[in-house]
Amino acid sequence: MIRGDVSLVFVCSCDTKQYIALLQTLMPRFTSPKGGDDVSSPHLYVANCGPAVGVSHETIASVFGMYGEVEGVYAADESGTRVIVSYHDKSSSQAAMKALNRHLCSSLGGRTLHIQYSVQSLGKVNNIASVQVSTSASDLDIPGLYLMHDFVTPQEEQELLAAVDDRPWHHLAKRRVQHYGYEFCYDIRNVNTNKYLGELPSFMSPVLQRIRSFQALGRAADMSLDQLTASGVNEYPPGIGLSPHVDTHSAFEELIISLSLAGPCIMEFRKYTTGVWQTTSSDLENPVPGKNLNFVKKAIYLPPRSLLLMSGEARYAWHHYIPHHKVDKVNDSLIRRSARRVSFTLRKVRQGPCRCEFPQFCDSQK
Ligand SMILES: O=C(O)CCC(=O)C(=O)O
Ligand SMILES: [Fe+2]
Structure with a gap:
């Protein structure tokens, strides 16, 4: 397992009244x-x-x-x-x-x-931060999930942000995106392989090279700058998250990598014990306590400049999502989301069906 240093720099620096107001946003x-x-x-x-x-x-x-x-x-x-x-x-x-x-x-x-x-309700507190948030992947104990802190330096982070800000953003309802390699179709959660957008831009190559150089990442060495690598750049304003999903098995190969820049967030993971195909999308969006007790939920804090790698069970069998919070509660700290979080998601386009060991979560094998 790869572990990075943990630094929670966002411990609330506000006065007591503001702190209580923040707590109330959470509870x-x-x-x-x-x-x-x-x-x-x-x-x-x-x-x-x-x-x-x-x-x-x-x-x-x-x-x-x-x-x-x-x-x-x-x-x-x-x-x-x-x-x-x-x-x-x-x-x-x-x-x-x-x-x-x-x-x-x-x-x-x-x-x-x-x-x-x-x-x-004076007695009952409805705490939206209902799950303990870990700061390292090993604490989460999800096979195939890794988090490396400080994967890029603050200067590299600024350069990457400047490079994407120099290019046009597409506006979705709640966030802005850029696609490289292949266009991503949100309605079918798949890439349009007929729409090759050209090679990944050169500003991404140092990141890809560094990923390759980490022996510990093993199969991540496949993440080369070739025609099958696609990248989605997402910009999330504060309070905006991402709905629960498993990246479509048939669209992308095993490794999914996400580099966080500019701001922090928490990412939550759910594993449905009954398999995803028996669960409606509205159940996923709005879990009803008591109805959806058939999943296990875990959460990890993603600081800026960290690299998250999902492989194996973490990639194939766990839903991941970013809760729509403006403030995240991590241990005893309240961490306000910054003006924006920008993530680079790197994935390899799959050619042919997925043959993973998790058929109950696999669109190729359902
Ligand atoms: O923003 C992130 O870190 C994750 C993005 C993601 O899960 C996706 O695009 O499928
Ligand atoms: Fe994803």
Whole structure:
């Protein structure tokens, strides 16, 4: 196993009041609504808006602030699309309910909000950072997962960022991307092998060379600068993550490499004990406690300049995703996501079907 030095530089440097506000972002003190619209309270459970759909808590606070004094806006869960808006008094929440529920809200990106009253739960804390976050891959104990800290220097990081910023970004709904080698089609989660975009740019070759030079990475030596290597560059704004997925087996070979630049995040991994094909995509997005107890969940902290390598079981049988958090809780530290995180994902395009040992997760063998 490869281990790197751990340095958590983001221990909250704010005063006590801000620290408590940060904690509240992580730990909303409200339960999901039970009584329906008839039981009013100063707290509103608002669905269909949030950082995952490009609407910040600040914007929500300002829109709801038109109906009364907003005490706080909190993540209702880890979806990034449901929030609790907490008012000082009931008359404000009632006014907001009347004006905004099921109405198209132009100041919130033209979204139709679904609002219910929520109840404050003093005893029960709904902690979105529900899983212990490891800082090294060996602690996670997922076969085939490796994390190397400080894989590039701060200067190389700046050069790589400058190089991608010099090239055009494609705008997706929540993040920006660039594709090299082959175009990636998000609807089918596969590469378009008819659309060869040309060789990987030369600014990536030192990274590929370094990957090859690490004997410990073994099969990563295959990651050469040839026509089959594809790279996706993703830029995530704060609060934006990535939905759970297994990179399509038939699209890419075994090794998947991700270099993190500019900012940190946590990546979570789930292994479904019943196999993925029995699980709907909405179950994956919004796991219901009690319904989806058929998976094991683990999380790792990815600092900037670190290199994550997924192979074997980690690549073929575990879903990976980035929760839509603005703040991650790592051990006892609260780590705010930076203005952006840029990742370089390197994969080798597969020619022919996948013959992995995990047929229950394999689109070639299903
Ligand atoms: O941003 C990352 O580190 C991961 C990206 C990823 O999983 C993907 O593009 O399939
Ligand atoms: Fe992926």
